Amino acid sequence: MSDKDRICEFECNIDDMTGEELAYAAEILMREGARDVTLRPMGMKKGRPATLLTVMVADDDDEKEKMLTLLFKYTTTLGVREIISERYILEREEKTIETPYGKVRCKIAKGYGARKAKIEYDDLAKIADARRISIAAARELVQPYVSKYVNGGELHYT
Numbered sequence: 001m002s003d004k005d006r007i008c009e010f011e012c013n014i015d016d017m018t019g020e021e022l023a024y025a026a027e028i029l030m031r032e033g034a035r036d037v038t039l040r041p042m043g044m045k046k047g048r049p050a051t052l053l054t055v056m057v058a059d060d061d062d063e064k065e066k067m068l069t070l071l072f073k074y075t076t077t078l079g080v081r082e083i084i085s086e087r088y089i090l091e092r093e094e095k096t097i098e099t100p101y102g103k104v105r106c107k108i109a110k111g112y113g114a115r116k117a118k119i120e121y122d123d124l125a126k127i128a129d130a131r132r133i134s135i136a137a138a139r140e141l142v143q144p145y146v147s148k149y150v151n152g153g154e155l156h157y158t
Contacts, residue, residue, distance in 0.1 A: 003089050003111075006059040007035070010067060012077035013042065015050035022051055025074040029055050032070055033063065053077070059084055090114065099145040101127045101138070106146050117146050 014022065026037040036056040044050040053075065057067045064082075071080055090109035097104050104127075105120040119142060121135070128138040 003091065004086055005089060007085055007087050008057050008059045008064055009083040009085070010055045010057065010064075010071060011081045011083065012053050012071065012075065012079065013044060013050050014053055014075055014077055015044050015048050016076050017051070022053065022075075025053070025071075028074050029067065029070055032066065033057070034067060088112070090116070095149065097142075097146055097149045099142045101131075101141055104142050104146070106150075108150055115150075117150060119143075119146060 017025075022039055026039060029037045034055050034057055036054075038052075038054045040052045040054070042050050042052045053071075055067055055071065057063050068080060071077060090111040092107060092109045095106050095108060097106055102123070104123040107118045107120070109116045109118075119139060124135050124138045124142070127133075127141065128135050131138070131141075133141075
């Protein structure tokens with residue numbers, strides 16, 4: 001089975017910050033607990049290029065207040081839109097799996113007839129660096145061990 005939860009998205013249109021400034025703001029928001037931050041290019045009035053900044057946070061008053069404070073502090077926005085929605089989510093768990101190539105952390109998700117595993121990028125990169133191979137080749141090396149460990153049917157790797 002899976003779960004359903006309520007989520008809050010804050011959005012604002014920004015047309016007067018550099019890419020570096022936006023990236024820094026997004027980094028701060030993620031570090032401080034945002035569930036996700038996205039930056040999308042868009043056009044505004046008079047043909048001005050801009051960015052739509054979206055921050056996903058828990059639908060919790062304390063978390064929302066914290067993220068709003070950070071948005072106003074680290075961006076030039078003068079206003080933030082709030083969108084509350086429900087989302088369907090898969091059950092998730094994190095495991096560390098021993099392989100002959102080293103330990104790999106893996107996120108496992110299941111529900112709605114789906115079963116997925118995602119190996120942590122940093123662990124794949126460490127294996128790839130040590131063997132001087134691509135990330136894809138490193139993933140191919142460890143996938144059989146992840147499948148064996150999870151052992152609950154065929155997994156879709158992302």
